[in-house]
Amino acid sequence: MMTTSSDVLVVGGGMAGAVAALAAATRGRSVTLLRKAPGATALASGAIDLAPMGEQRHVTSVAVASATAGWLEAVASRSPSHPYCAVGPRGLALIGDAADMILGRLADAGLPHAPFDAKGRGHLVVDLTGKVRRVASAQASQKLEETEPGKRRIGVVRFRRHLSLDTGLTLAGLRAVFANVVPVEVDWPDEADGAFLLPVEIGRRLDDPRGRSALFKLLRTAVAGKRLTHLVLPPIAGLEHVSEVMRAVSDVTGTKAVETLGGEASLPGHRLDRALSRALEAAGVRLETNAHGASDGKLKRFPGAIVLASGRFIGGGLERRDRLRETIFDLPVDDGARPIKDEPLDVLTSRRGLGAHRVFRAGIRIDENLRPLDVGGKPFREGLFAAGSVIGGHDPQADFSGMGVAILTGYLAGLRAAEWKRS
Numbered sequence: 204m205m206t207t208s209s210d211v212l213v214v215g216g217g218m219a220g221a222v223a224a225l226a227a228a229t230r231g232r233s234v235t236l237l238r239k240a241p242g243a244t245a246l247a248s249g250a251i252d253l254a255p256m257g258e259q260r261h262v263t264s265v266a267v268a269s270a271t272a273g274w275l276e277a278v279a280s281r282s283p284s285h286p287y288c289a290v291g292p293r294g295l296a297l298i299g300d301a302a303d304m305i306l307g308r309l310a311d312a313g314l315p316h317a318p319f320d321a322k323g324r325g326h327l328v329v330d331l332t333g334k335v336r337r338v339a340s341a342q343a344s345q346k347l348e349e350t351e352p353g354k355r356r357i358g359v360v361r362f363r364r365h366l367s368l369d370t371g372l373t374l375a376g377l378r379a380v381f382a383n384v385v386p387v388e389v390d391w392p393d394e395a396d397g398a399f400l401l402p403v404e405i406g407r408r409l410d411d412p413r414g415r416s417a418l419f420k421l422l423r424t425a426v427a428g429k430r431l432t433h434l435v436l437p438p439i440a441g442l443e444h445v446s447e448v449m450r451a452v453s454d455v456t457g458t459k460a461v462e463t464l465g466g467e468a469s470l471p472g473h474r475l476d477r478a479l480s481r482a483l484e485a486a487g488v489r490l491e492t493n494a495h496g497a498s499d500g501k502l503k504r505f506p507g508a509i510v511l512a513s514g515r516f517i518g519g520g521l522e523r524r525d526r527l528r529e530t531i532f533d534l535p536v537d538d539g540a541r542p543i544k545d546e547p548l549d550v551l552t553s554r555r556g557l558g559a560h561r562v563f564r565a566g567i568r569i570d571e572n573l574r575p576l577d578v579g580g581k582p583f584r585e586g587l588f589a590a591g592s593v594i595g596g597h598d599p600q601a602d603f604s605g606m607g608v609a610i611l612t613g614y615l616a617g618l619r620a621a622e623w624k625r626s
């Protein structure tokens with residue numbers, strides 16, 4: 204049942220919708236957030252990418268990092284259709300405020316992050332495939348401390364007998380960047396179906412101090428005599444109590460424990476999704492989950508401002524049946540340069556895996572005030588604002604700006620919605 208009594212209605216409960224709702228609530232507005240289900244945010248790795256900040260060998264070089272500082276501006280100048288451009292320089296300048304707001308709320312909700320760093324070198328993280336990169340922020344458990352190379356000895360936990368926690372590639376990737384990286388072999392506890400446990404199930408178990416004991420005993424034995432300074436784990440360190448679990452791992456092993464970014468069935472993504480819900484509840488945002496979701500017909504009855512934060516294909520904001528369409532208002536969809544309608548998929552994709560895929564840049568268009576535009580380039584409806592990946596003209600993966608766009612446009616759309624009055 205959709206409420207009509209709030210000042211602002213946010214459609215979508217991923218990062219963009221959550222930031223928009225929190226920004227509007229901060230301005231004293233009553234806010235309802237309606238979502239169908241978790242979206243791409245709940246699958247993400249835990250990293251907060253704003254722009255490409257350096258990969259692999261370059262990540263340890265200060266010279267490379269400072270030569271390419273001004274990350275956001277670089278993305279905006281390279282790609283005029285990117286939402287960083289669409290919101291204008293004044294909008295872009297608010298990225299720090301937006302990130303501070305959401306990372307502060309997440310910390311209060313029990314999910315601390317590395318301090319947001321859009322201007323400096325960012326933070327080092329490693330993913331399960333061993334790719335080391337710099338990011339503007341990440342869950343605090345994922346930040347690889349930067350210590351003097353000579354003093355660092357990194358252990359990478361490899362669970363034998365578990366079928367989906369293989370960190371062999373992580374080990375190889377870290378060895379390509381750092382000296383003194385060694386495997387720490389651990390036999391997964393012997394129990395029925397133990398080898399099939401998913402990261403989320405393991406995370407839940409580790410949240411409970413009693414559930415940790417068998418695994419931690421094995422970890423303690425495995426690191427003995429290895430003189431490690433750091434210990435890299437696959438992403439399993441708790442669903443709700445990650446700080447406590449990481450502290451406990453560090454205590455047991457005498458190391459600084461670090462998690463890799465989330466992979467498939469990402470525990471950090473699931474953890475983020477839950478922490479966002481706790482932050483929204485704490486801010487007094489009314490949360491509604493409805494599998495049917497919002498439709499234009501229902502939304503017409505809502506008298507206040509609306510933020511459309513419905514995501515793309517995973518979230519459900521875009522779909523492709525006979526043609527590619529925005530699912531709620533049937534807003535025009537383009538790739539930032541040309542409209543996309545009923546072109547076959549092979550026209551919208553590139554034969555090269557890492558090539559430019561028009562379909563991955565698909566989304567609606569906005570003006571500087573975050574208002575969705577109609578086919579004539581005019582604001583589609585009074586009081587409607589958009590945020591997150593439903594906005595087109597950028598490829599979240601290729602541009603390394605998925606969370607950056609969700610946080611910045613979520614914040615701006617939330618503020619605009621809070622200011623909006625029917626004329």
Ligand SMILES: Cc1cc2nc3c(=O)[nH]c(=O)nc-3n(C[C@H](O)[C@H](O)[C@H](O)COP(=O)(O)OP(=O)(O)OC[C@H]3O[C@@H](n4cnc5c(N)ncnc54)[C@H](O)[C@@H]3O)c2cc1C
Nearest residue numbers: 215216217219240242243244496497514518591592605606
């Ligand atoms: C596997 C994976 C890994 C990623 N890794 C990274 C990374 O390392 N770094 C990074 O910066 N970004 C990453 N991203 C990208 C990033 O996660 C997304 O760009 C971002 O989360 C998009 O957020 P969003 O709020 O716009 O959309 P979503 O999170 O998809 O949320 C959309 C919401 O809208 C709701 N919705 C849709 N239609 C309706 C309707 N009709 N009524 C009500 N609700 C509706 C959905 O239920 C959902 O709650 C990753 C994405 C994926 C999939």
